[in-house]
Amino acid sequence: MGSETLFYVFGTIAIASSLMVIGQRNPVYSVLLLIASFGALSGLYVLLDAPFVAVIQIIVYAGAIMVLFLFVVMLLNAPHEDTEEDLARLGIEPPASSDGQLDANQAAIVYPRIGRGPARFGMVLALGLLVELWWALTKGHETGAFGTAAVSSVAALGRSLYSDYAFAFEVTSVLILVAMVGAVLIARREPR
């Protein structure tokens, strides 16, 4: 398979699974589909001569960050959207036939005052953003085909990371430390 075919295959997988992440009502499926999307993206990184980024994408993103998400989803017992409890808390009578989860039509009936307006506005906003980005991208054509030179060796990346980007690297480690302390502090139970 040529690289063009691979690009379209990976791109289709990435877009399709990202759309399904948005379309899912079950957060567990959303997380798993996002891992599929990240796998496709890592294939694209290989096509871009960045194998180290591809591996890091799988190990760190799919392996660590998404597992953290999955852990939280399961810790909170994966509440679906628009459950009876949600509606009751918001003071809306759940429909009689509901089995704890609403399909799109029921949600449209039950949610006359919340959700629909912002959702429609968000869709319009996202489509506008897409059109704008598309317009901006088709405006300038100075960048065409990729050149021949590509930095793909881990040694070159590491040398640059520890010399040119040494300060950013150290700041990043402080950021991780602060995030770790903050996460522990926020999620910890209040001592009685």
Place this chain on the structure above:
Amino acid sequence: MVTIDHYLVLSAVLFAIGTAGVFVRRNLITILLSIEIMLNAVNLSFVAFGRALGSGDGQLIVFFVMTVAAAEAAVGLAIVIGLFRHRQSLNPDSFMTLKW
């Protein structure tokens, strides 16, 4: 022939999907996932630009973006756990106390 424009358009589409997700979904965890989609769209364009310019800087920026994404996910999920403990809900419409 796959050019940089292909990658940038793909990145734009993914970013728009992430934006739509933030506005459309009513589940805090899915909203955080949509933010991850947007971060990855940006990563893709960074790597594509780095490849087009023949420099490794694009890939290095991706490492920093990943670190920030990890920190954001850790703190964001901690906040989600804290909110869930208070209201037993992940619906953003349940957290309107700060809204005028």
